Amino acid sequence: MSEITPPGESLRRAVRYVSDRLREDADKPLLSLVDEASQRFDLTPKQSEYLIDFYREALKRKTEE
Numbered sequence: 001m002s003e004i005t006p007p008g009e010s011l012r013r014a015v016r017y018v019s020d021r022l023r024e025d026a027d028k029p030l031l032s033l034v035d036e037a038s039q040r041f042d043l044t045p046k047q048s049e050y051l052i053d054f055y056r057e058a059l060k061r062k063t064e065e
Contacts, residue, residue, distance in 0.1 A: 010041040014051055017041070022055075030055050 014037035021033050031052070038048040 010043060011047050011050070014038070014041045014043055014047070015054065018051065018055065030059070 014034075017037045017040065018030075018033045021028060021036075022030075034048060034051050034055070037043065037051065043051070
C-alpha cells in the first residue's frame with residue numbers, strides 16, 4: 001500500500017535524512033546525499049534544488065563562524 005503524505009512532509013523527511021547522514025559521515029558529498037534523499041522521498045526538482053540551497057547556506061554560515 002502506498003503512503004499518502006501531506007504537502008511538504010517529504011521535504012521535511014529529506015532534510016532529516018540528509019542531516020542524519022551528515023552527522024554519521026560529515027565527509028560524504030552533499031550532492032550525493034541530496035540525490036539519495038531526492039530519490040528516497042520522491043522530491044520534485046524544485047524541492048531538490050531547495051535542499052541543495054538549504055545545506056549550502058547552512059554550511060556557509062557554519063564556516064563563517
